Amino acid sequence: MKLTVVGGGSTYTPELIDGFARLRDTLPVEELVLVDSAADRLELVGGLARRIFARQGHPGRITTTADLDAGVAGADAVLLQLRVGGQAARQQDETWPLECGCVGQETTGAGGLAKALRTVPVVLDIAERVRRANPDAWIIDFTNPVGIVTRALLQAGHRAVGLCNVAIGFQRKFAALLDVAPHEVHLDHVGLNHLTWETGVRLGGPEGEDVLPRLLAEHGERIAGDLHLPRPLLDRLGVVPSYYLRYYYAHDQVVEELREGPSRAARVAAMERELLTMYGDPELAEKPALLAQRGGAFYSEAAVDLAAALLGGAGSPYQVVNTLNRGTLPFLPDDAVIEVQAAVGANGAVPLPVAPLDPLYAGLVANVTAYEELALDAALRGGRERVFEALLAHPLIGQYAYAETLTDQLIAHNREHLAWA
Template sequence: MKLAIIGGGSTYTPELVDGFARLREQLPVEQLALIDPDPERLEAVGAISRRILAKQGHPGQVLATANPAEGLEGADAVLFQLRIGGQAARNVDETLPLDFCCVGQETTGAGGLAKALRTVPVVLELAEQVRKYAPNARIVDFTNPVGIVTRALLDAGHDAVGLCNVAIGFQRRFAEGAGVSPSEVELDHVGLNHLTWIRGARIAGEEALPRIIEEQGSEIAGSLEMPQQVLRDLNAIPSYYLRYFYEHDAVVKHLRESESRAEQVAAMERQLLEMYRDPTVDTKPELLSKRGGAFYSEAAVELISSLTNPAGEADLRVVNMRNRGTLPFLADDAVIEVSARVSSTGIEAVPQSPLPAHMRGLIAHVSAYEELALDAAIRGGRDRVVQALLAHPLIGQYDLANRLGDALLAANEKFLPWAVAR
């Protein structure tokens, strides 16, 4: 198998490579193509990737290239992990909205819209390269905002599925707590990307979520930075990103008093790249665990293995996919994040029992925003940007949407040719 990674110079990549080496029986990667326009990153990440494979006795070859045609040629699967504008643009996404008393976050709210505006056009251009040079490849998108980017790819006719590591993190956590293998934990996971709830967790065939909430609720709530009572009241475990909705004002206050996550990550990336350049380093550094993306490699290996397994056996995975009636209150072409049966022949969502009104309402509201955000990212236009902000439940005021929209466009002009001429 040949696997291509667009954005292969990311500091995340050694995490992936370590997973490919450890899980080679599940996903036999013969050639790994790292595609990235940054020569310094590409050299450093390519070098440590080769050392990691060699250290673990993996026979796979690593190709590091800035040429998409070379990297994509003959690929069986392509993983997208891009960050247009790097941590500097992310820092703006996280800090500029705070000036308007809105949450600053790279995928949620105004920052998420700015990231979508920068990212979607680039992803679509690169996806056309995939269509040209690897027409049979499956595209797996890990690029945020995953829901919006995945919908852009699907709307353009690409064979794509979105991936997030939130669900696998909970699966691994529950498995460890129960002393079972992760394959024995099945999640009832539902919502939109970064707007999800776990409504059930079957462990060895038995429903365990009520017990998990009672026995581990305090620890889980602490990691989510929410009160434990939230889990009890919802009878579900919300993703970390729900705190931006459930505790918006408190989060804004905290963020205004803190160093941005982008600044923290930028410092980590500088250290990681120095480590990657060290020819004696042949394992992924411990610092990488603080970068984020826990279990990213396992999630990617599992999903790509299911998508490419010639036996066609279906595996239960949590993915971003077309709604197609799964949530009846959304349009069929909306993209949702749910548990699904995934195989080389297709992806079928697990049927969902009716959602409580508070979940339905928030999902529908944010899904409508995502539809408008994608339209703005593809067609441009100040009015479309303002409409998307107006539709977002964390913004939703006319004057605020206009002022915030103008500020976002001014801050992102170099990434948005149409914004300069507005």
């Protein structure tokens, strides 16, 4: 089995390598190729990756290359973890929207749109080259904004599934609170990427007992604290929103917080410099503890599970993924990409039935889905007016004066990445 990671020079990659090494019985990788155009980073990450495999006794071979076509040739699955423009572009995404009093964030709002515009054309070019190399290869997308990027891939006919670590993070947290094994926890997870709610927490599988009311009663304070939302809000909702809902439920408070401190991008950039120094230590043969602060917790386990299921291995039969709606949420188009529990196998991901969604959540899901459709159109066809319409449609922006200003700022800050600008 050959797997390729595009964006393999990411500081995330040792987390992924550690998962491949620990879970080799689930996903028996024989050849792993790390592809990245940043040769200096790739050398450091590749060296550590080989040492991790050696330390854990994994027999697989790890190679590195800047040649995308060579890297994806013969691959059974290709994982995409790109950041077009790097941390410098992320820093911009998180700062210039604040000038209008709007959230500056890399996956939602104006910053999220900027990332989509930079990313979608690059991902589609990669996917076409994967298809030419092996039309049966699966593409697993971890590149944000996952919902929009996955929709672009599926709309273009690629064998693709989107992946996010939010659900597996909740699964692990709830399992710890309940003192059960993670595989015993099944989430009723519903919404869009970075716009989801846990409407049920079931023990044993989709038909198991819903223990969410007990979790909220006994551990609501801790759960609310992790989300940086007030406990009374969770009690009123009776569900657990993802932490990205804080950008909607506490927008103005978040804007003030973002204006006060260093950006997440600045903190991550500093962390990455320190991590890369660590990766260069020839004695290091395990992922450093600092990597846990970088983000992407449990990404490796989710990726292994998904790849194993898609490639006919020992992956879990039910997994939270990003895939086509296909009537699952009847108020959305069939070709919308939703994030829900799905049955995953060699033929892809099929969403499990979802209980009717409360209007309190359905309205926001419909609104953001419409934005994502406009965002994808702007990413595919370009043009100032399409960017403006996407920003005007986003519920975190919505006012025409803001949309006008943000359109000009987005284009100015991203001109080098926009072929049409």
